Amino acid sequence: MFAYHILWLMMVYLTDVWELELVHAAAIINIWTGSVRVLPIFFAHLADAFLGNNIVVLFSSLSSMIGIGLIWLSTPPVLGKSIGSCTQYKSECIGKQQKQLLYAGLALTSVGMASQSACYGPFAHEQVEESAADNNCDCVCVCVCVCYVGGVISGYNLTPRPEGSPLTTIFRVLFASTCKSFCTRPHDMNELYEKPDPRLELLPHTKSLGCLDKAAIINTQLVLEQQEKTRWRLCKVTEVEETKIFIRTIPLWMTFIFYGIISSLSATYFLEQAKRLDPRVGKAKAPLILFLWFYDKFRRSFTASFFCTFIVSGHFLPRIGMVVAMVFGALSCITAAMVETRRLGIVQSHGLIDKPKERVPMTIFWLLPQFVLLGGLDGIYKLCAFAFSYDQAPQSMIKYFNLFARGFFGLGIMGSVAIVYLVGMISELKTGTSWFHSTLNLSRLDNYYWLLASMVTVNLAIYLLVASFHRYRDSRFAQWQERMLVFMKEDDY
Structure with missing residues (x-):
């Protein structure tokens, strides 16, 4: 989560400092974010079939640390002093070396975060099961990196052999x-x-x-x-x-792709909208990171409210939740489209179309509802994907069902890159002007948001159709209800 919070504002860095085009910067972020959710399937299989969780956890720790270090080295003030170039946060100070370091750093952090999310939980569970409590408690309190490295190098407890994937x-x-x-x-x-x-x-x-x-x-x-x-x-x-059971679930998972497509907006186009709006709240200024706090806060609130409201529905909770999450996604796109239409109107009336770096006289808090609604989608989806895995997966595949639900979500995030490209190409063929340009003021994101809202509606109909024909197993609701309460208390859901 720490690395994710650091990289949440990467979109702003790429468009402001690197001066990348809107679509190019969004593609980098979405490929990185999507890979973090897709790769855990591979690392979980690698750990279960060959290496064991402790080796993969050590690898994830090293990969994340090296990746964050490379991203830090890629910044102009750090690398500029070493190679004798300019040290300011300007596009002319970004050279080939900085780009190579940043791309390598993003790739390594993606691999590190993916392998950690796949194996750290099982690794910790193994240590708790196989060790005496009196020689573990102090180790758990040590910082994550020391725990990872010390856990493997110093022979931290026993090393269970992989039992097979x-x-x-x-x-x-x-x-x-x-x-x-x-x-x-x-x-x-x-x-x-x-x-x-x-x-x-x-x-x-x-x-x-x-x-x-x-x-x-x-x-x-x-x-x-x-x-x-x-x-x-x-x-x-x-x-x-x-x-x-695994094969029969694939059609359901495929409908989950669209959740990822909608979720990809939060760290890309939504942030790009926010950075040029008026951040003033009285004499103070609201930082962009505040929207991450609002997103996270309402994500948890919506998820907890949904769980408390629909827990009485028993094994129907995951099915209801997927519909509710999709409704949140549609409402977020509709809200974003209306706000963007208003923003573009103000941009045009104030003559700011060719002034992409000028502040638009419109408060940044107009964007709050779309962030909040998107938080509801992400939180409820993750909860229901987790519940579905515990309720319907065979006992040996519970972890992998959850990983595949996240993986198809990640495919949606990565697939949004292709959708943007196709929409831009088709809109240019139909109207002579693409909906996506180098800057936000020249683009028509409102049209793109309306299109996504329409596609969400179609996907909802497809999901209801697939879910109605899906062959469900006998519910194990009584068994996973307590596990759900634990899940609600965890930080990363």
């Missing part, structure tokens, strides 16, 4: 079913291979996606013990059913 199970089922594609399924499904494991939830056979059942077909011409050793050719019914 559920994604490997999915790959095994797909591979085995493909290899046996010409085999005939038995009429009696009880003849399929199954071996109970007391550590895992036993799943009954279902008829959907029957082609995957072939992964559990026992070859009668070979000894069973020999087949059990080749795990990529013979899978248990439970493993097949876990794969089926």
